[in-house]
Amino acid sequence: MDKIKIIGTGLSGMIGSKITELLGEKYSFEDLSYDTGVDIRDRNVIFERVQKSGAPIVFHMAAKADVDGCEKDKQEDMKYLQDPNEVTRFDLKSVEWRNWMDKNTAFAINVVGTKNIVEACRKYNKTLIYISTDFVFDGTKSTAYIESDKPNPTSWYSRTKYLGEQIVQQFLTSYSILRPAYPYGTTSTIKKDFVRNIQSRLANRKKVSCITDNLFTPTFVPDIAGALDVLIQKKAQGIYHLVGSTALSSYEAVVAIAKHFGYDSTLLEKTTNTEYYSGRAPRPRYLAISNEKITALGVSMKTFEEGLKLIRE
Numbered sequence: 001m002d003k004i005k006i007i008g009t010g011l012s013g014m015i016g017s018k019i020t021e022l023l024g025e026k027y028s029f030e031d032l033s034y035d036t037g038v039d040i041r042d043r044n045v046i047f048e049r050v051q052k053s054g055a056p057i058v059f060h061m062a063a064k065a066d067v068d069g070c071e072k073d074k075q076e077d078m079k080y081l082q083d084p085n086e087v088t089r090f091d092l093k094s095v096e097w098r099n100w101m102d103k104n105t106a107f108a109i110n111v112v113g114t115k116n117i118v119e120a121c122r123k124y125n126k127t128l129i130y131i132s133t134d135f136v137f138d139g140t141k142s143t144a145y146i147e148s149d150k151p152n153p154t155s156w157y158s159r160t161k162y163l164g165e166q167i168v169q170q171f172l173t174s175y176s177i178l179r180p181a182y183p184y185g186t187t188s189t190i191k192k193d194f195v196r197n198i199q200s201r202l203a204n205r206k207k208v209s210c211i212t213d214n215l216f217t218p219t220f221v222p223d224i225a226g227a228l229d230v231l232i233q234k235k236a237q238g239i240y241h242l243v244g245s246t247a248l249s250s251y252e253a254v255v256a257i258a259k260h261f262g263y264d265s266t267l268l269e270k271t272t273n274t275e276y277y278s279g280r281a282p283r284p285r286y287l288a289i290s291n292e293k294i295t296a297l298g299v300s301m302k303t304f305e306e307g308l309k310l311i312r313e
């Protein structure tokens with residue numbers, strides 16, 4: 001059987017590289033990256049490559065994903081928004097759509113880049129799969145977030161990702177928006193996921209600060225690949241939370257990681273969300289995210305315990 005063609009951005013990244021490795025048997029991927037001469041801020045190149053591609057589906061994963069780095073771009077980026085305080089009702093006309101090639105900011109990559117991809121998908125009738133983030137929520141809900149909950153991003157990174165979601169929804173009829181959270185189970189040599197970061201700190205006998213008063217919902221990246229496969233086969237549309245099946249505190253996660261790899265838990269130091277992120281971009285505090293919508297499609301999303309068991313040193 002012929003492989004289904006997918007053209008994608010961010011395929012060289014931490015999540016993208018694992019997904020293409022796992023889905024490579026079934027899908028053929030065309031990489032739109034710096035290495036293949038594509039910068040997503042460059043509208044002309046994006047249009048040219050999307051037009052030429054025979055792929056019916058576009059994955060858009062490229063982003064400036066460094067949350068604190070993005071926060072530093074906020075002042076500069078806000079100059080180009082006519083109404084910088086308007087978060088939920090985004091009007092494309094309220095942006096100065098200048099040439100953004102000379103800017104390497106969160107807005108240039110996450111918003112202008114996404115707008116370029118979206119417009120190319122619209123023009124050439126492609127289905128878009130946009131990777132967003134659980135950080136679109138503010139983390140103040142006392143129960144798990146579901147897809148129909150209203151986002152309220154708190155950092156500049158999450159705001160630009162949410163602007164991307166709004167552009168997708170305003171311009172396209174054939175799309176899905178996927179929100180993973182704290183991905184792990186990756187093997188990129190360029191960027192380590194949080195489990196590998198903590199494991200390497202513990203291996204080097206470095207202290208690990210662990211937040212006790214937060215909740216997050218880590219996602220085993222091979223499950224994202226499995227979910228993508230099902231979403232594509234079922235031609236699913238709309239928003240899906242692609243997250244694991246356990247919400248836990250950072251402290252509980254680090255205890256589980258230390259135990260799994262057999263490291264000394266005396267290296268763990270308890271802290272609070274406020275203390276840990278002091279002077280940095282705000283992070284949502286309670287991010288329990290429901291995966292009921294994706295699991296209802298028959299996709300299995302692992303608990304943190306199940307995912308960790310599959311990770312070797």
Ligand SMILES: NC(=O)c1ccc[n+]([C@@H]2O[C@H](COP(=O)([O-])OP(=O)(O)OC[C@H]3O[C@@H](n4cnc5c(N)ncnc54)[C@H](OP(=O)(O)O)[C@@H]3O)[C@@H](O)[C@H]2O)c1
Pocket residue numbers: 009010011012013014015016032033034035038039040041060061062063064065066109113131132133134161179180181182183191
């Ligand atoms: N990591 C997380 O904790 C997390 C959590 C939730 C959601 N997400 C979302 O998941 C997606 C992937 O995240 P990740 O952590 O895998 O990202 P990553 O490892 O930081 O990789 C970013 C990717 O974007 C590409 N890229 C950046 N700027 C570009 C540009 N101007 N033109 C073309 N390509 C560009 C990079 O290409 P090069 O390799 O060539 O530089 C790389 O492939 C992102 O959309 C992110 O918002 C991430």
